[in-house]
Amino acid sequence: MSSLPIADLILAEMDQSARAGNVPRHRRLYEAIRSAILSRRLPVGSKLPSTRDLARDLGLSRNTVVTAFEQLLAEGYVSSRTGSGTFVADTLPEPATEELAPERQSRNSHHNGAIAPQHAPQEGTTAAVGATLSVRGRRVADHAAGHRYEIQPFVPGDDDFSVFPIKLWQRLQNKYWREARPELLDYGQNGGYLPLRRAIADYLRVSRSVRVTVDQVLITGGTQHSLDLCAQLLADAGDTAWVEDPCYWGAQRVFESRDLDLHPVRVDDEGMNPTAEDQHKPPRLIYLTPSHQYPKSVVMSLARRRLLLDIAARTGAWILEDDYDSEFRYTGRPLSSLQGLDTHDRVVYMGTFSKILYPGIKVGYMVVPPALVAPFRSALYDLQRPGQMMQQAALADFLEQGHFATHVRRIRQLYGQRRELLQRTLKPILGNAATLSKEESGLHLVIQLPPGTDDERLAQEAAEQGLQVRALSTYYLGAEKERGLVVGYAYVPTDKIAYYGRLLGNVVKAASAGRR
Incomplete structure (x- = not known):
């Protein structure tokens, strides 16, 4: 045919x-x-x-x-x-077994004895835009004017910033310091340096299938700042935030500091898996790491992505998509964003340069739905007083001149080699004592341990060997915890991977022998 x-x-x-x-x-x-x-x-x-x-x-x-x-x-x-x-393929999510509760009673309703209206998206005028924000968010917009990890072998989440092209970066920065333009010495008042926002929009549109215009891009001080801004503007104290279980500890700390009610939703091999019981507690915020779940490393399936988008659309919830290390996929191309599937403008997409360039750069970005651009931009200025415009200008040149793409290719190859070498080192030592996660992306892997293993004690024993790993169980909020070790491989010299890998493998193997 x-x-x-x-x-x-x-x-x-x-x-x-x-x-x-x-x-x-x-x-x-x-x-x-x-x-x-x-x-x-x-x-x-x-x-x-x-x-x-x-x-x-x-x-x-x-x-x-x-x-x-x-x-x-x-x-x-x-x-x-x-x-x-x-x-x-059939990409439709399975229908929920029970409908979500049609409305939620506000924690603040006791002030007037009435039930506050459910947060839901509305179309129309500026007043309707205000209705999409939390009470705190509207108030801010209306007045426009962990744990610290030591840098040691196998520390999770850190990149090898020793390979960052320092001399090139100095040249780019020196160009702007010689000019000393007054506008680059001021706070950033319009969501960040325009050429950088334009370069980020172009990059995300091509590499991550993000639906974005330049106006939607805001420059922040990193993912923590982005999450905090969302928690302040999109939720009130006592509102429910669905978080992945296990969950990135930095997100937990931000939401807890804003008095949100954290509701852990289990992560399986397809990502966050909300049950009918979970859906009896409708969320205001849904925090996700769909492209590479932290810390379990799974990739969220298409059907699960569409299910969560459907839940957000039906309940008026906001999805916070943390795309923290999407550049590091070692087989195939980087996967498309969840935001690119969103047809109801319920996703706030965020990323960071700290995982690619160096941690102290403290430059991240958000892509917010069109209705949120004005209030988020004014709140970003009022609450965080963003600056570092010289650095933003140099970073814009770094992207526009192709240096960013070159650097990503280089470190992707480097980290892929280190990941493969660590796996080859650990597998014969561990034998049947543990298994390795099968992720093909990111900056870490997980050594999965048998139920009942004291993974916190194992992490302490590894620390005594000069290795900084983290117990998987410490990332869980719910009572049911998996056991394992989260092992970063990016910040380890390639010629030291095998040595440190043997040390770690022997710690796990000795613990396994002691259990028998």
């Missing part, structure tokens, strides 16, 4: 995205097919043309089509059957 009808449909989708400009052809093709699948113009079970036929019909190289198909397959939009072809 001719593939032309499907090819014509895909070509029409590609024509609509032609304004994307510098987006590579394989990315435009991927996005066109993805859009047709999500809109059901390509129904579940539809067989796609072969890569050879589609390349011929669209006038593209076969490699371009193969690359797009591989990305669709990796993200679950299509399935491949050997000898049969490629088919559109």
Whole structure:
């Protein structure tokens, strides 16, 4: 059967995205097919043309089509059957077993004896925009004017900033210090340095499929600052925040400091898995690390992503997508963002340069929904007094001149080598005593231990050997905890990986022998 009808449909989708400009052809093709699948113009079970036929019909190289198909397959939009072809997968989330509670009673309702209206998105005027914010957020917008880790082998979450191109960075900064432009010595009053926001928007649009305009990008002091701003503007004291269980400790601390009611939702092999019981406690905020869950390392499935987007849309919740290390995927291309699937503007996307360049740079970014741009911009200025405009200007040049992409390629290769070497070192030592997580991205892996293991004691024993690992159980909020060790491999010289890996492996092996 001719593939032309499907090819014509895909070509029409590609024509609509032609304004994307510098987006590579394989990315435009991927996005066109993805859009047709999500809109059901390509129904579940539809067989796609072969890569050879589609390349011929669209006038593209076969490699371009193969690359797009591989990305669709990796993200679950299509399935491949050997000898049969490629088919559109069923990406719809399973329906919830019970409907979420239609409304929530405000913790502050006792002040007037009335039930406060449910937070829900509304369309319309400026007053409607205010209704999307928390009470604290509206008040701020209306008045516009852990634990510290030592730098030791296997510390989780840190990058190897010793390989950062310092001399190049100095040259870029010196250019602006010689000019000493007055506007670069002031606070940042418009959400950050415009050329940097533009460079970030271009980067996210191409590499992460983020739906973004320059106005939506705000420069912050890092992910912690971004989370704190969201907690202040989008939730009130006592509101419920769904967090992954296990959860990044930094997010826990921020939400607790803002008096939010943390509700842990278990993470399985597909990411956060809200049950009917969880859904009896509707969230105001949902904190997620979908591209590489921290600390378990799993990647959230497409069906689970759509389920959580559906929950957010139905309850008026905000999803906070922490995309902290998406650049470090060692097989295939980086996965697309959750925000790129959001059609209801319920996702606040955030990232940081601290995991790529060096921790002390303290520059992060947020992409906020259009209705939140003005209040978030004014609150960013009023609450955090952002600055470092000279540094932002140098960083803009670092991105625009291609140095960022070069640096990412270099350290991705370096960290991938270290990850592989650490795995090869640990596996023969551990034997059946423990298993290694099978992640293909990030800056850490998890040594998964048998139930009942005292992983905190193991972490202490590793510290006595000069190794800084973290017990997996300490990341959990709920009573049911998995046991393991979170091991960072980025901040270890390649020639020392095997040595330190043997030390750590022997600590775990000795503990296992003591249990028998």
